[in-house]
Amino acid sequence: MSKFKKKKGGEIPAVNTASLPDIVFMLLFFFMVVTVLREDNLLVRQKIPQADQVEKLKKDRSVFIYAGKPSQRYQGQYGTEAKIQIGDKYTDIKALRAALIQMRAELLPDLQSRVMVALKVDEDTNTGLITDIKQELRELEMYKIIYITSPINQSEQ
Amino acid sequence: MARRSTPEVNAGSMADIAFLLLIFFLVTTTIEKDKGIARQLPPIEDVEDPPIIKQKNLFIVNVNRSDQLLVEEQLMDVKDLRQAAIDFIDNGGAPAGSPEHCSYCKGKRAPDSSDNPDKAVISVQNDRLTSYKMYITVQNELVAAYNFLRDRESERKFGWKFTEVKKSIDEGSFNGDEEKMLEKLEEIQKLIPLKLSEAEPKKSGE
Numbered sequence: 001m002s003k004f005k006k007k008k009g010g011e012i013p014a015v016n017t018a019s020l021p022d023i024v025f026m027l028l029f030f031f032m033v034v035t036v037l038r039e040d041n042l043l044v045r046q047k048i049p050q051a052d053q054v055e056k057l058k059k060d061r062s063v064f065i066y067a068g069k070p071s072q073r074y075q076g077q078y079g080t081e082a083k084i085q086i087g088d089k090y091t092d093i094k095a096l097r098a099a100l101i102q103m104r105a106e107l108l109p110d111l112q113s114r115v116m117v118a119l120k121v122d123e124d125t126n127t128g129l130i131t132d133i134k135q136e137l138r139e140l141e142m143y144k145i146i147y148i149t150s151p152i153n154q155s156e157q
Numbered sequence: 158m159a160r161r162s163t164p165e166v167n168a169g170s171m172a173d174i175a176f177l178l179l180i181f182f183l184v185t186t187t188i189e190k191d192k193g194i195a196r197q198l199p200p201i202e203d204v205e206d207p208p209i210i211k212q213k214n215l216f217i218v219n220v221n222r223s224d225q226l227l228v229e230e231q232l233m234d235v236k237d238l239r240q241a242a243i244d245f246i247d248n249g250g251a252p253a254g255s256p257e258h259c260s261y262c263k264g265k266r267a268p269d270s271s272d273n274p275d276k277a278v279i280s281v282q283n284d285r286l287t288s289y290k291m292y293i294t295v296q297n298e299l300v301a302a303y304n305f306l307r308d309r310e311s312e313r314k315f316g317w318k319f320t321e322v323k324k325s326i327d328e329g330s331f332n333g334d335e336e337k338m339l340e341k342l343e344e345i346q347k348l349i350p351l352k353l354s355e356a357e358p359k360k361s362g363e
Binding site for chain 2: 151
């Protein structure tokens with residue numbers, strides 16, 4: 001009998017969970033840092049052209065305009081002609097102005113005058129479309145634009 | 158043989174390990190940020206009589222619908238564009254003694270090319286059917302030409318590279334007197350002002 005009693009006394013102690021909060025916080029921080037919030041659901045194909053003489057984009061004061069051919073799954077519905085996307089939907093060049101005014105109104109009030117328009121355009125798009133967009137922007141007095149590019153891949157050169 | 162109870166695992170160093178991992182990930186992960194070529198669009202205004210730019214101060218880059226490059230009436234490969242633009246901006250053709258004389262230019266000083274960097278204007282003309290990829294490539298090469306000259310001037314005057322300092326200020330990693338540095342950057346920008354104009358694109362075939 002004494003044998004059993006001894007065994008009871010030698011129970012494996014519970015795992016110390018004191019550091020669990022540390023681990024959880026670490027993971028939390030990690031994901032906070034790494035995740036980029038994806039605001040818009042892309043409806044157009046995006047293969048961004050490459051460039052190396054680049055500047056950084058100030059996210060807080062920017063409005064995104066996407067352009068390019070409709071993505072594969074939308075091509076049946078919308079064809080393959082390049083389209084403009086603002087927010088979550090396709091925008092016609094005529095409706096561009098209203099959409100941009102609305103986007104600008106969503107920014108912080110003191111940043112609205114310094115708004116920067118980020119153009120994320122697929123490399124196969126015609127320059128004519130970009131010119132039309134730029135003309136609209138000039139009429140809206142949104143003069144600061146930035147062509148989003150991707151870094152040049154050395155191995156491809 | 159009586160079995161001894163297992164001693165508790167020392168968890169004191171767990172926090173250290175956690176922080177070590179945290180720091181490791183912080184250092185190794187790169188946050189993807191959007192970068193690009195920034196541009197200022199010209200305001201829409203009806204200029205009564207637009208300033209006349211002398212032909213020699215104008216560097217015309219023409220891109221046609223099949224993405225071919227015509228620079229100053231000559232076909233050119235995109236890889237030669239940067240050097241051609243540098244040669245044009247840096248030419249300094251105005252004769253010594255004239256108010257337009259460019260003392261810091263190192264170009265050929267050809268009389269039929271630009272007077273000084275302030276006068277030199279690069280005009281890009283696209284076709285509406287030019288691909289966006291080509292458009293960006295051309296813009297990139299031209300900005301690279303300006304950056305090259307700005308780097309050279311800032312190195313001559315202050316001993317650092319314009320683009321490097323600008324980048325560190327943009328990223329917030331610059332230590333030192335930022336105000337003073339921005340003034341110096343502006344000084345360089347005045348020496349080599351970015352004068353890129355974009356003509357209204359032609360309809361294809363015109």
